[in-house]
Amino acid sequence: MTSVTVPQSSQAVVDAAGHRDPDRLLPADPRTRSIARALYERVAGAPIISPHGHVPAEWIADDTPFEDATSLLVSHDHYVTRLLHASGADLGALGVGGAPTDPRAAWRTFADHWHLFAGTASGYWIAEELSGVLGIEVDLGPDSGDAVFDLIAEKLRRPEFRPRALFERFGIEVLATTDDPLDHLDTHRRIAESGFGGRVIPTFRPDRYLDPDAEGFTAGIDRLLGATGEAATFSGYLAALENRREHFIRAGAVSADHGIEDPETFDVDPDEADRLFHAVMSGAADAAQRRVFRGHMLLQMARMSVDDGLVMTVHAGVVRNHSSSTFRSFGPDSGHDIPRQTDFVRGLRPLLERFGLERDFHLVLFAVDETVYSRELAPLAGFYPSVYIGAPWWFLDAPDAMARFRSAVTETAGFSRGSGFIDDTRAFLSIPARHDTARRADAGFLARLVAEGRVTEGAAGNIIEDIVGPQPRRVFKL
Missing domain, CATH: 3.20.20.140 (Metal-dependent hydrolases)
Structure with a gap:
């Protein structure tokens, strides 16, 4: 695991050792949580049925590698771009609507504002993607933006991330x-x-x-x-x-x-x-x-x-x-x-x-x-x-x-x-x-x-x- 010195994240999706809480989102009451854990485990690994979505078919047909962290996680996610826009970010600089952008600069803007996503669904999902899908156990923030961008780029070059x-x-x-x-x-x-x-x-x-x-x-x-x-x-x-x-x-x-x-x-x-x-x-x-x-x-x-x-x-x-x-x-x-x-x-x-x-x-x-x-x-x-x-x-x-x-x-x-x-x-x-x-x-x-x-x-x-x-x-x- 790559080590980067960053401020402690406000989103407790991963603990200090970089491990996601296995009971995340489950009820806080111990008895109810125990029941919920057993129910969740019955379906945790079940196949995903996705009968309505907007993933372009070309991504699967061409199996083209994803370009960079910004196009993958920011530009096309309206949950993300709208909150950044509300906080003063320029949508064009984020690549919205196909606008030409500097991916690293856009990612820095996102990383600088990562604290705004605490408690939001999009913040939770992205933390899940970074840790659970990309295997990046680094707290995102202003001081780690470039490091996380590079870690994602390295992952996306691998065939297992196509x-x-x-x-x-x-x-x-x-x-x-x-x-x-x-x-x-x-x-x-x-x-x-x-x-x-x-x-x-x-x-x-x-x-x-x-x-x-x-x-x-x-x-x-x-x-x-x-x-x-x-x-x-x-x-x-x-x-x-x-x-x-x-x-x-x-x-x-x-x-x-x-x-x-x-x-x-x-x-x-x-x-x-x-x-x-x-x-x-x-x-x-x-x-x-x-x-x-x-x-x-x-x-x-x-x-x-x-x-x-x-x-x-x-x-x-x-x-x-x-x-x-x-x-x-x-x-x-x-x-x-x-x-x-x-x-x-x-x-x-x-x-x-x-x-x-x-x-x-x-x-x-x-x-x-x-x-x-x-x-x-x-x-x-x-x-x-x-x-x-x-x-x-x-x-x-x-x-x-x-x-x-x-x-x-x-x-x-x-x-x-x-x-x-x-x-x-x-x-x-x-x-x-x-x-x-x-x-x-x-x-x-x-x-x-x-x-x-x-x-x-x-x-x-x-x-x-x-x-x-x-x-x-x-x-x-x-």
């Missing part, structure tokens, strides 16, 4: 990417034909082709119709989307993902839908018409999922690109998407009236508004056979938020109506850290139920084993 080797080391059984409907998916074909043992599957993400307010919407529809040879009518538009969904299914896709602000649906008749289609394509549609069209297309996506079997996942309640200035400078996905209140019950009622009782339809609902967990999502999933509660997502995928999630949904919907954990990340090295966090959080929650006499220890063991493997396989039809 993407495919890490995929196997992490025990990933299934990894889903997120892909544009017009993607040719040749990268996935190359992975499948390469003899690689891991399963990497695409996910159909049609948002930009469904929302008239999306940038380049009409040009995108023109490309969609041109690629499929369909007519510029509403029925042709639907047929084009169905064509591309079939293309994804042939490539191994099991789900279609929808990132929306409002979980709102409308059921309109075909003639009205055709009129709306021509209005939005011509630019004549007003805000109310665009809203109805957008909501009707979400309902149409449910109809297609009933027909072709793709699981429908809905990530709702985020105001995208909240800072117009940042968007103009760095583009989308640059750290300023902000959660807002949502209404699933009224918004999704037209969709559920049509398809909610379809037993082969799987609708997984993710929220960033914690108030909907007990009020809306658990009751919906506790009645509709098609509805599943998405795991804590984004700002809510931290240990304390996971515990709140379990408390909010379990008393109404139990454990069986969940999706299993979803890491939803592009930060490849954080995948095992995030799944381990979820396993520890669930072990702690279940241990409390055992200690309070609410479930038996044997039942708790069966539940945690189901959550980690069989449950996501069932929900995502794997």
